Amino acid sequence: MSSHPATVAGTSRMEHDFLGEKEIPAAAYWGVHTARAVENFAISGQTLGHLPDLVSALAYVKLACAQANLQLGVLSPEHAGAITRACHDLLRGELHEHFVVDVIQGGAGTSTNMNANEVIANRALEHLGFAKGAYEHLHPNDHVNASQSTNDVYPTALRLAAWFGIGRLLDAMAELRGAFEAKAEEFRHVLKIGRTQLQDAVPMTLGQEFSTYAVMLGEDEQRLREARALIEEINLGATAIGTGINAPHGYAALVVGLLAEASGVPVSTAPNLVEATQDTGAFVQLSGVLKRVACKLSKTCNDLRLLSSGPQAGFGDIKLPPRQAGSSIMPGKVNPVIPEVVNQVAFEVIGNDVTITMASEAGQLQLNAFEPIMAWSLFKSVNHLTQACRTLQVHCVQGIQANRELLERRVAESVTLVTALNPIIGYEKAALIAKTALATGGTIADTAQALGIMTRQEMQALLVPERLTQPVRLAASD
Known part of the structure; x- marks a missing residue:
């Protein structure tokens, strides 16, 4: 992106990058890179602004980077202060509608990063008293993106x-x-x-x-x-591929600590x-x-x-x-x-x-x-x-x-209850009760009584949740 001032005409302004000039709506906080990305990536119809967590996360990152760059002498207090104020605007929920790039995009996220850089730069310019697009005073790449790469x-x-x-x-x-x-x-x-x-x-x-x-x-x-x-x-702090090129010595550890403090997320450096x-x-x-x-x-x-x-x-x-x-x-x-x-x-x-x-x-x-x-x-x-x-x-x-009511009736009629009787009357008698009950349509309790194996009252006393739904407690032997 050129460092020349944007030309403002009516409802639009002209911005430049190495591909040439492009007309940008005067009210837009995004710039030329974002405009090209909007044209290139009309995929999902869902923009970055639909992901408030991501916009806030970008704001936290840019805020931490600005503060680290200030402490290490990369940014002036004026520039760092304006960027910080712009990031706080985003964290309050402002300007999210200006994150207009599609969530699905080529370029490994460069368009997302530049959308953030441009919005923050233009809001920071306003805090400094300049018009949007006046990048000679504060630049999306040189200042907002200082010591950074999309790749980190x-x-x-x-x-x-x-x-x-x-x-x-x-x-x-x-x-x-x-x-x-x-x-x-x-x-x-x-x-x-x-x-x-x-x-x-x-x-x-x-x-x-x-x-x-x-x-x-x-x-x-x-x-x-x-x-x-x-x-x-x-x-x-890795910048382009992990070597830390273009970032000052000590930057990675400093910026990660500042990010953890600002965001409340316990991040650490890989x-x-x-x-x-x-x-x-x-x-x-x-x-x-x-x-x-x-x-x-x-x-x-x-x-x-x-x-x-x-x-x-x-x-x-x-x-x-x-x-x-x-x-x-x-x-x-x-x-x-x-x-x-x-x-x-x-x-x-x-x-x-x-x-x-x-x-x-x-x-x-x-x-x-x-x-x-x-x-x-x-x-x-x-x-x-x-x-x-x-x-x-x-x-x-x-x-x-x-x-x-239905569950109670089913339990009373179910031949599966005989499984719980195995430890008490043995498998053979339990199987006889089940077989007879299925053949006659009678309940387990009635069938057990009819077969002379157990009275109906004795059976009912056994068919309680404590006996039917947990391991059997055996009496201690003498």
């Missing part, structure tokens, strides 16, 4: 943005886990028949069933924290900046954990759909809260729309993981040019999983009811 700014910003998003996802997962824990407690004495391979198995409580969903979420919360820790290691600049393994690891979360959430929703199927010809163990009419032709039909939408988010996250995997594998030599699609896929997975957890919690799990 962009991946650092991605890690910060992902860190923020994962924090919200962890909160949403914890709240959903709490909803399942509450239902597990509510249903702790509700007996039902467990199922394996969709066939009747042995008794359990509905509370035990719901507690598993809470445990699975808790395990994934821990895995997600571990994966988030990997992205706290950054390459800021041990080998050349390796860190080309390696995207942390994104692959994080995406894999998100896929794990998605798979288990989807399995849980499959269960909720099965357990609530009916209302007359399905499982009917539970009742999901009705959210909307389920058919344009069948009156009264209500579908499990909340679990269904979570299933679809899970499918998307699994697909995003494939994209991130392929993009990481495609890296070459000292840089991976495909971090933009990794970023977009990762942000979608994090944000959509967050909303899916909240939707499932609020619009489904909190309102689930047990079909107590």
Whole structure:
């Protein structure tokens, strides 16, 4: 970009780069590089401004860089102060609409970095009392981007943005886990028949069933924290390929400390900046954990759909809260729309993981040019999983009811109860009771009494949750 002042004429201004001149809207805080990127990358229709975490992360990075450059004598107090003020404007949510480059872009993120450089430069110019585009006073490259390269700014910003998003996802997962824990407690004495391979198995409580969903979420919360820790290691200060060219001595350690202080993210400098600049393994690891979360959430929703199927010809163990009419032709039909939408988010996250995997594998030599699609896929997975957890919690799990009458009748009639009698009456007698009950249609208790094996009252005393749903306590021998 030229250091010559922009020519302002009416509602536009002229800016220059080494490709030539370009007309820029006078009100735009972005400049010539951003304008060319908008023309080149009309791909998704989703701009950087749709990712407030990323814009804020870029602002934190540029703020830390300006402060480090000030301390090391690269920037004057005037320039550093104006850049700092502009970054704080972005952190307050201002000017995000001027981040207009498509999230999917060629150039390894250069257009994202330059969009940030230009917006910050033009807002800083205003703070200094100059017109937008008057880059002879403060330049996007020479000042805002001092001691930096896209190749360390962009991946650092991605890690910060992902860190923020994962924090919200962890909160949403914890709240959903709490909803399942509450239902597990509510249903702790509700007996039902467990199922394996969709066939009747042995008794359990509905509370035990719901507690598993809470445990699975808790395990994934821990895995997600571990994966988030990997992205706290950054390459800021590496500049182009990790050698630190064009950055002053001591800059890397200083700028990372300032970034941690400003953002609240416990970032640290990677041990080998050349390796860190080309390696995207942390994104692959994080995406894999998100896929794990998605798979288990989807399995849980499959269960909720099965357990609530009916209302007359399905499982009917539970009742999901009705959210909307389920058919344009069948009156009264209500579908499990909340679990269904979570299933679809899970499918998307699994697909995003494939994209991130392929993009990481495609890296070459000292840089991976495909971090933009990794970023977009990762942000979608994090944000959509967050909303899916909240939707499932609020619009489904909190309102689930047990079909107590149906479950009680099924338990009473189920021949699977004889499994619990094995330690007491032996396998042969238990099998006889089961076989006879199935043939006659009688209950286990009535059949046991008819066969003279056990009275109905004795049987009923055994068929309680404490005996049916946990290991047998054997009496101590004399």
